[in-house]
Amino acid sequence: MKTLGRILMAAAGLLTLSLFIYPMWRIDLSAPQYPDPLGMYIHIDGLEGVEEHDLQNIDILNHYVGMKPLPKPGDMWEFQVFPIVVGAMGALALLFALLGNRRLYLLWFILMVVLGALGIYDFYLWLYDYGTNLDPHAIIQLTDEQGNPLHYVPPLLGYKQLLNFEVWSYPAIGGVLLAVGIMLSFLAYIIAGRKK
Amino acid sequence: MRNMTMKWKFAWALLPLAGMLFVSSCQKPAGKKKSSEGALNTSSVAERVYVKPGEWDEYYAFLSGGFSGQLAVHGLPSGRLFKIIPVFSVDAEKAYGFNEETKPMLMTSHGFIPWGDLHHPDISQTNGELDGRWVFVNENNTPRIARIDLRYFETAEIIEIPNSAGNHASAFVTENTEYVVANTRFAVPVPQRDIPINELKGNFKGVTTFVKVDPETGRMNIAFQLLMPGFNYDLSHPGRGKSHGWMFFSSYNTEEAHSLLEVNASQNDKDFIAAINWKKIEEYVKNGGGKKMKVKAAHNIFDEKTQSARTEWITEVTMVDPREVEGAIYFLPTPKSPHGCDVDPSGEYIVGSGKLAAQLTVHSFSKMLKAIEEKKFAGEAYGVPILDYNATLAGVVENPGLGPLHTEFDGKGYAYTTFFISSEVVKWKLGTWEVVDRHPVYYSVGHLMIPGGNSRKPYGKYLVAMNKITKDRYLPTGPELCQSAQLFDISGEKMQLLLDFPTLGEPHYAAGIKADKVLDRMAKIYPLEESGHPHVTKAEKETKIVRKGNEVHIYMTMIRSHFAPDNIEGIKVGDKVYFHVTNLEQDFDVPHGISMIGANTSELLIMPGQTETFVWEPKAPGVYPFYCTDFCSALHQEMQGYVRVSPKGANVPLKITLDDKPIGQVIEE
Ligand SMILES: [Cu+2]
Numbered sequence A: 001m002k003t004l005g006r007i008l009m010a011a012a013g014l015l016t017l018s019l020f021i022y023p024m025w026r027i028d029l030s031a032p033q034y035p036d037p038l039g040m041y042i043h044i045d046g047l048e049g050v051e052e053h054d055l056q057n058i059d060i061l062n063h064y065v066g067m068k069p070l071p072k073p074g075d076m077w078e079f080q081v082f083p084i085v086v087g088a089m090g091a092l093a094l095l096f097a098l099l100g101n102r103r104l105y106l107l108w109f110i111l112m113v114v115l116g117a118l119g120i121y122d123f124y125l126w127l128y129d130y131g132t133n134l135d136p137h138a139i140i141q142l143t144d145e146q147g148n149p150l151h152y153v154p155p156l157l158g159y160k161q162l163l164n165f166e167v168w169s170y171p172a173i174g175g176v177l178l179a180v181g182i183m184l185s186f187l188a189y190i191i192a193g194r195k196k
Numbered sequence B: 001m002r003n004m005t006m007k008w009k010f011a012w013a014l015l016p017l018a019g020m021l022f023v024s025s026c027q028k029p030a031g032k033k034k035s036s037e038g039a040l041n042t043s044s045v046a047e048r049v050y051v052k053p054g055e056w057d058e059y060y061a062f063l064s065g066g067f068s069g070q071l072a073v074h075g076l077p078s079g080r081l082f083k084i085i086p087v088f089s090v091d092a093e094k095a096y097g098f099n100e101e102t103k104p105m106l107m108t109s110h111g112f113i114p115w116g117d118l119h120h121p122d123i124s125q126t127n128g129e130l131d132g133r134w135v136f137v138n139e140n141n142t143p144r145i146a147r148i149d150l151r152y153f154e155t156a157e158i159i160e161i162p163n164s165a166g167n168h169a170s171a172f173v174t175e176n177t178e179y180v181v182a183n184t185r186f187a188v189p190v191p192q193r194d195i196p197i198n199e200l201k202g203n204f205k206g207v208t209t210f211v212k213v214d215p216e217t218g219r220m221n222i223a224f225q226l227l228m229p230g231f232n233y234d235l236s237h238p239g240r241g242k243s244h245g246w247m248f249f250s251s252y253n254t255e256e257a258h259s260l261l262e263v264n265a266s267q268n269d270k271d272f273i274a275a276i277n278w279k280k281i282e283e284y285v286k287n288g289g290g291k292k293m294k295v296k297a298a299h300n301i302f303d304e305k306t307q308s309a310r311t312e313w314i315t316e317v318t319m320v321d322p323r324e325v326e327g328a329i330y331f332l333p334t335p336k337s338p339h340g341c342d343v344d345p346s347g348e349y350i351v352g353s354g355k356l357a358a359q360l361t362v363h364s365f366s367k368m369l370k371a372i373e374e375k376k377f378a379g380e381a382y383g384v385p386i387l388d389y390n391a392t393l394a395g396v397v398e399n400p401g402l403g404p405l406h407t408e409f410d411g412k413g414y415a416y417t418t419f420f421i422s423s424e425v426v427k428w429k430l431g432t433w434e435v436v437d438r439h440p441v442y443y444s445v446g447h448l449m450i451p452g453g454n455s456r457k458p459y460g461k462y463l464v465a466m467n468k469i470t471k472d473r474y475l476p477t478g479p480e481l482c483q484s485a486q487l488f489d490i491s492g493e494k495m496q497l498l499l500d501f502p503t504l505g506e507p508h509y510a511a512g513i514k515a516d517k518v519l520d521r522m523a524k525i526y527p528l529e530e531s532g533h534p535h536v537t538k539a540e541k542e543t544k545i546v547r548k549g550n551e552v553h554i555y556m557t558m559i560r561s562h563f564a565p566d567n568i569e570g571i572k573v574g575d576k577v578y579f580h581v582t583n584l585e586q587d588f589d590v591p592h593g594i595s596m597i598g599a600n601t602s603e604l605l606i607m608p609g610q611t612e613t614f615v616w617e618p619k620a621p622g623v624y625p626f627y628c629t630d631f632c633s634a635l636h637q638e639m640q641g642y643v644r645v646s647p648k649g650a651n652v653p654l655k656i657t658l659d660d661k662p663i664g665q666v667i668e669e
Helices: A002-020 A054-063 A078-099 A102-132 A173-193 B002-026 B042-049 B278-286 B365-373
Strands: A025-031 A034-043 A046-049 A158-162 A165-171 B059-064 B071-076 B081-085 B122-126 B129-139 B144-149 B154-160 B179-183 B205-213 B220-229 B232-238 B246-252 B270-277 B291-303 B308-320 B329-335 B338-343 B349-354 B359-364 B377-381 B384-387 B393-398 B404-409 B414-419 B424-429 B435-440 B445-449 B462-467 B483-489 B496-503 B510-514 B544-548 B551-559 B562-564 B567-572 B576-583 B592-596 B604-606 B611-616 B622-627 B640-646 B655-658 B665-668
Touching: A002 A078, A002 A102, A002 A173, A034 A054, A046 A054, A078 A102, A078 A173, A102 A173, A165 A173, B042 B496, B059 B462, B071 B496, B122 B510, B129 B510, B154 B220, B179 B232, B179 B246, B205 B232, B205 B246, B205 B278, B220 B278, B220 B291, B246 B338, B270 B278, B270 B338, B270 B349, B278 B308, B329 B349, B329 B359, B329 B365, B349 B365, B349 B404, B349 B414, B359 B365, B365 B384, B404 B445, B414 B445, B424 B445, B445 B510, B462 B510, B544 B567, B551 B592, B576 B592, B576 B604, B592 B611, B604 B611
Parallel strands: B220 B308, B232 B338, B329 B384, B338 B404, B544 B665, B551 B576, B567 B640
Antiparallel strands: A025 A034, A025 A165, A034 A046, A158 A165, B059 B071, B059 B510, B071 B081, B122 B129, B129 B144, B144 B154, B154 B291, B179 B205, B205 B220, B232 B246, B246 B270, B270 B329, B291 B308, B338 B349, B349 B359, B359 B393, B377 B384, B404 B414, B414 B424, B424 B435, B445 B462, B462 B483, B483 B496, B544 B551, B551 B562, B567 B655, B576 B611, B592 B604, B592 B622, B622 B640
């Protein structure tokens, strides 16, 4: 079963590296006037519109409520650091597979869970800032029933209504592959431990 | 089961409607007589033309706007009007012929002409089937052909036809869009010269034009012209299938009368359908045949890259005397001033509708070839062989109605002919020539159109009759009433009238196509990065103002919901101010407009990624506002700005700002 463990661990590494091709996350916005929803992919190194001009069109809409323009790759340290971390972890997984040590599989699994949790927390912080840190001169300034300024924090996962927009947030193909990869590393740890 | 339930629901929902119609028809004001179509079956008919809110029609129909000069885009079966494409007339709504970009589209050898008379749309074909790339249309008054690009639904090109007058037998395309044809309705001296009118006979000519279409770009060029006898050439259709390579033109006034034509051009028992073998002439010209002739004609091209039109001048054409080309031209005698000249989907039958005849004449293409081979001639006209009438005749439809005009085909062996005087559409069978159905139209129908009718594969589901007179069919609008189209279901044995809808101007011919053939290629925006407009501004920071003497160019942008710049100073009385305005949006269906108080021109209506230009010559000092004319966003009403105009000779410096901050560049040359 040792060979199978190695294969699974190597697969975990390759799936992690797939993030260089596929986006991690996707956010869609639809409204009555947008029968074809606007949408963006979040890659490890930047944002990409689902359709060619979606990022510009999201910015145009968001400027009315004073949200900052969507970050370009140079605007956030994450887009510099994430590729390094993902590349390193992918390489590490492949190295561990080569070494064939199941404890290293577990170590990799734990590291990925911790890094993943940090990543999601960081993503939440950004979403919160993006939705609350609004231009004081915004064109449209709305308040809730208690008189507090309305915020536009997109959901971390799932659905939320923001003004006239319905917003969906969910893992994209790269995110799914990464999750599978992390699970495979744990499976590799279990399987490599079995005798026959 | 579920479908059944749905149908039942529908029937119940429509019952009250049917009841209302019945009641209202009983309450018609006195003097309004109810036409034959009663309340019977109203609900089932309504269902067949009802396109649910938010759903799409099955077909595009392009209806000529006649004397409006424009082309109307309707949906079938609903009849709803989607767009009026400006072609030969200026359109202030869309700035067509007003902005600097499109003014050259209306240039002719006579100068700028703001109006035209658009008659016959025809959709481009590949292998005898509609391909949905372009619509070609003719202009009757100042002979021209235009090409509309169906990626944008905009006029892409207009070519003027020299040596012609009254370009009526046009703009029909051959089955691979090799050529689009033009033929003159009025005989004229060629070249034009000063000559007594009563010397028309024998001296005037009718010139037939073959315009070559580039298979990739659609770009048109006059390939050759044929110097024909001075008859009046009326309509045309291409051969297809076995008769591909031939073009058929009907003619009247073979008497060559020059006055009181209603009498003097109706004397001959038979006029002609001219059969022209264009492949032979093409070959002849390729081998150096024909004479070069000096002409002057405008060729106006809207360049997709620069988003601007330019005029190129045609200075020479190849003129061919078709009699010098062996086997290239024959006349088919056809009774009484034939109007329509229609070829069935197989290419075998050529239907001639003698306007004044009591019958429809159908020629056979294969019999025609045989008659040519066996030299069955009945004489000649100006050296053109006239084929023996009986030798080419396939059959006649006896006593079909009064005043036959045009015929279309359903691809199932039937033909449908319009009758202007008896005001009806008549269905008859190819081969047996028997009339199988007839249906009145309201009133005085001209052309009819079956989507795909002028091709090898008509769709055969709907028929649109286009009527010249409406009288009491709609709420009246003073002395000038709308003209009208009527939609028939022709899928069954009997034609069934489904719908009346009013049309733009006078609908002559129309062309229809399944929507999905067009939708695949359609553009949603003009990509900004690809714009090669000489005055494009691709970002707000690239805006500028440039003074060259008293000419000032303002490079401005628009995006929801502001102009940049929106405050402009340093303009002086006597300046000629060019506003080059770019819509920076790259989102579907977000146009912006701009208009300036006192500008002696139209608004601009600018699609995403487009740049357009208008000129303003301020006449007095002051501060003048401009604003967005298209309700673009929640803050549309705020989309506005000011221009300060100082007296002549004032030394107020040029200044452009947005939110009181300088923007872009100021250049004084
Ligand atoms: Cu606007």
